[in-house]
Amino acid sequence: MAKYIIKRLFYAVFVLFGVATIVFFLTRLTGDPIAIMLPDGATDEQVAELTAALGLDKPLLEQYFIYLSDLLRLNFGESLRYRSPTLGLILERLPATLRLAGTAMLFALLLAVPCGILAALKRGTAADQGIMALVMAGQAMPVFWAGILMIMLFAVQMKWLPTGGYGDGGLRYIILPAIALGLHLMALVTRLLRSSLIEVMGADYIRTAKAKGLRAKLVVAKHALRNSMLPVVTVVGLQMGALLGGSVVTETVFAWPGVGQLLVQAITYRDFPLVQACITMLAAVFVFVNLAVDIIYVFVDPRISYS
Amino acid sequence: MKLKKMIALLLAAASLTAILSGCGGNNQNDGKVQDDNNTGNPQVSGPQEPGKSQKTNLVVAQVSDAITMDPQKQGTMTTMNILINIFDTLVTRDENGNLAPALATEWKAIDELTWQFKLREGVKFHNGEDFNAEAAKFSLDRLLDPETASPIAELKNVTGVEVVDEYTINVITEAPDPIIPNKMVLFGGVMVPPQYIGEHDADYVAKNPVGTGPFKFVSWQKDSEVVMEANEDYWRGAPAFKDLTFRVIPNLADIVAALKTGEIDFVQGLTSDLAASVENAPGVKIVSSDWIRTFFISLDTAVEPLHDKAVRQALNYAVDKQAIIDNIFAGNAKQVATILPRETFGYDAAIEPYPYDPEKAKELLADAGYPDGFEVSFDGVTAELTEVQAIIGYLEAVGITVNLNVTDSSTLVSNMAAKTASPLYYMGNTGWTLDGVSNFQSYARSDRRYARGGNDELDSMVDIEETTIDPAARQEAFTRAQEILKEEAYFIYLWQKNNILAMSSEVDFIPNKNGVLWMFTAAPAA
Numbered sequence: 003m004a005k006y007i008i009k010r011l012f013y014a015v016f017v018l019f020g021v022a023t024i025v026f027f028l029t030r031l032t033g034d035p036i037a038i039m040l041p042d043g044a045t046d047e048q049v050a051e052l053t054a055a056l057g058l059d060k061p062l063l064e065q066y067f068i069y070l071s072d073l074l075r076l077n078f079g080e081s082l083r084y085r086s087p088t089l090g091l092i093l094e095r096l097p098a099t100l101r102l103a104g105t106a107m108l109f110a111l112l113l114a115v116p117c118g119i120l121a122a123l124k125r126g127t128a129a130d131q132g133i134m135a136l137v138m139a140g141q142a143m144p145v146f147w148a149g150i151l152m153i154m155l156f157a158v159q160m161k162w163l164p165t166g167g168y169g170d171g172g173l174r175y176i177i178l179p180a181i182a183l184g185l186h187l188m189a190l191v192t193r194l195l196r197s198s199l200i201e202v203m204g205a206d207y208i209r210t211a212k213a214k215g216l217r218a219k220l221v222v223a224k225h226a227l228r229n230s231m232l233p234v235v236t237v238v239g240l241q242m243g244a245l246l247g248g249s250v251v252t253e254t255v256f257a258w259p260g261v262g263q264l265l266v267q268a269i270t271y272r273d274f275p276l277v278q279a280c281i282t283m284l285a286a287v288f289v290f291v292n293l294a295v296d297i298i299y300v301f302v303d304p305r306i307s308y309s
Numbered sequence: 310m311k312l313k314k315m316i317a318l319l320l321a322a323a324s325l326t327a328i329l330s331g332c333g334g335n336n337q338n339d340g341k342v343q344d345d346n347n348t349g350n351p352q353v354s355g356p357q358e359p360g361k362s363q364k365t366n367l368v369v370a371q372v373s374d375a376i377t378m379d380p381q382k383q384g385t386m387t388t389m390n391i392l393i394n395i396f397d398t399l400v401t402r403d404e405n406g407n408l409a410p411a412l413a414t415e416w417k418a419i420d421e422l423t424w425q426f427k428l429r430e431g432v433k434f435h436n437g438e439d440f441n442a443e444a445a446k447f448s449l450d451r452l453l454d455p456e457t458a459s460p461i462a463e464l465k466n467v468t469g470v471e472v473v474d475e476y477t478i479n480v481i482t483e484a485p486d487p488i489i490p491n492k493m494v495l496f497g498g499v500m501v502p503p504q505y506i507g508e509h510d511a512d513y514v515a516k517n518p519v520g521t522g523p524f525k526f527v528s529w530q531k532d533s534e535v536v537m538e539a540n541e542d543y544w545r546g547a548p549a550f551k552d553l554t555f556r557v558i559p560n561l562a563d564i565v566a567a568l569k570t571g572e573i574d575f576v577q578g579l580t581s582d583l584a585a586s587v588e589n590a591p592g593v594k595i596v597s598s599d600w601i602r603t604f605f606i607s608l609d610t611a612v613e614p615l616h617d618k619a620v621r622q623a624l625n626y627a628v629d630k631q632a633i634i635d636n637i638f639a640g641n642a643k644q645v646a647t648i649l650p651r652e653t654f655g656y657d658a659a660i661e662p663y664p665y666d667p668e669k670a671k672e673l674l675a676d677a678g679y680p681d682g683f684e685v686s687f688d689g690v691t692a693e694l695t696e697v698q699a700i701i702g703y704l705e706a707v708g709i710t711v712n713l714n715v716t717d718s719s720t721l722v723s724n725m726a727a728k729t730a731s732p733l734y735y736m737g738n739t740g741w742t743l744d745g746v747s748n749f750q751s752y753a754r755s756d757r758r759y760a761r762g763g764n765d766e767l768d769s770m771v772d773i774e775e776t777t778i779d780p781a782a783r784q785e786a787f788t789r790a791q792e793i794l795k796e797e798a799y800f801i802y803l804w805q806k807n808n809i810l811a812m813s814s815e816v817d818f819i820p821n822k823n824g825v826l827w828m829f830t831a832a833p834a835a
Contacts, residue, residue, distance in 0.1 A: 033723030039460060041384060041741070044751070046758060048462045049726075055458060083385075084376050085458065086515070094531055150562065158566050165567040166558060168533040257558040259532035266559070267373055270719055 079275035099260030106184035118195025239295025396520030406822035655745025655787030682708030762799030
């Protein structure tokens, strides 16, 4: 197990190196931060001065090697716009993003598991069709669209919840963004669980369990559900990354002060080091969540081992 | 095995609890503010109290946050909108847009290279420190110090500051600079406390601002909100509102939604269509205020057929500016003859905009050898697509084939700087000093960053207005420059747009002409 983890960590370094490299060159294709930072009236000398001060006058490859050697020392560079270390800017906002993604995940699972079971067990009935219709809608609607609709309905019309923002950090501020962000995952898990459960329910060992007179509830809970959860765990793990990605849009729609909003602004202002740092950090989180999921398999499915 | 599973489950449960309970209390200050909002807003249109509103708190929304609380280490509009409420500058503008005293009471050029400022006596910073000539010198020196790496570029011409007496300073410039007082209105003239900055490290100063302004800093939750309270000892008198909050809402449509629910009280810079969507909402009013941002289409005079003056003039005749103003901006804009707005020093009302005359446009094109028009590409940004498409409609009506290239504004600005923008692009420009020098700075003199045309006479007019102190001589140069700009048609000159404000009907406020949100002048609606 330990050997496996070390091997995976070793790979992770390569993945992150690749991400860092791609981001570095991609951002530089997108434009010139100096022209955006300086006012219309700035003189050419000021442009040259600021370009030199920010190290953007050096050849691209030199900039790249400086960036890489800094990265090796875990120095993520300084934001051009904020003029402070990118790592600090990100860490300040990471808790809000993790909280949003976590709550979205919780919402998705709390709703998806009962819905998926119900739809599978009542297959073909009105309940199943109703749930599946909702699920289809949830999966088809992009986050920003669902978000704006919810703001219009629950905040502007009904006035139940605020339109957005972090406020005092209370629950009422996170409800709408978490639902908007979790909607897609909820739909995905419901469908997956439904089909997986339907398949398992047709398996021989379930027939055996039923045949030996076990109560239906017990058959589902003890035998069917546990086995049908395996694909769900896989997907939930992989979707963690999607949640982080989705938070970029959700945070902008709901004025949620997290890394997503920081990233969107960094892109708008062509704040290269900040874009690089945000993406590399999000990639790192993604890589490590995947690793964690693989480790959790061992506990969920006794057939899997890495030794 | 069972045990392992239990542990895994427990861990999962524990992490979820942590997530829900908010991952640590990094926002203790915000609870209070939110309570204020909640008690403040339901009072909207309380019928039992006709007349003056009882509102004490004011919430302003902006699409992005301050980048720092150190006024000398930023150059962004959203940051200045926040910090102008905490800090004062040496000079300000009155409601008519004229220069007016602030921390400086009077100023004059004592020779070509020296501007003298008399300072206000008896002013204190929020921490009790005195404002005096030493503080003013410290502030300007700090701004110019390369160590500060200030993005504020206006005072680059200043070489030093001399203390004359306790309340007088001389500002020395390298070359004659006629608009040093205008520049002191902006953050070039922001005054910071020397002792306070000496005692704390840069990081602390960047998070805990202390100024002389009408509001005192309370808290800052990044990308969420900045909270301030009234400075009861402000030298102009206490502001009308007790609490002032700047909230970040990245999307204008969401800002409008928050305005409808009463979560925010004020926003500026709305588009005409968004303004129309809240026009009839209860408790909301729309105010259209004159503003100084002018819009134009830059023409690349190096490419065929735009090198031909007649063709450029034809383009100016082709666009029905007034129709676009009436129909797309709902009247919230005014035609301009060149790139100068009416409010700016140097503007000459005698120079009139090109009239709409498509027949004349076709004639000029035919005479220039393009009876069937020509093909050209045009950069426009997503946010301004409606007006860009209307303009293109008019160009196509006189026979020009336009290939529209839609981009975001950052990309367009980058391309402009790299000289890779299309032969035509639609752009706005704001001269914050309210002096034509700012509008001409990058666009008029032929060797400047965004200039794509120009001639020797225009260059020499720019030189005169940039380096002459005498206002009459400068006005003469500005007038001649506008005549040349119009005749040579280096741009398609369009309009200056109004600033459209939406606010709670309980609030009265008109922003300063230079566009910053100085909320001292905001008051409960009478």
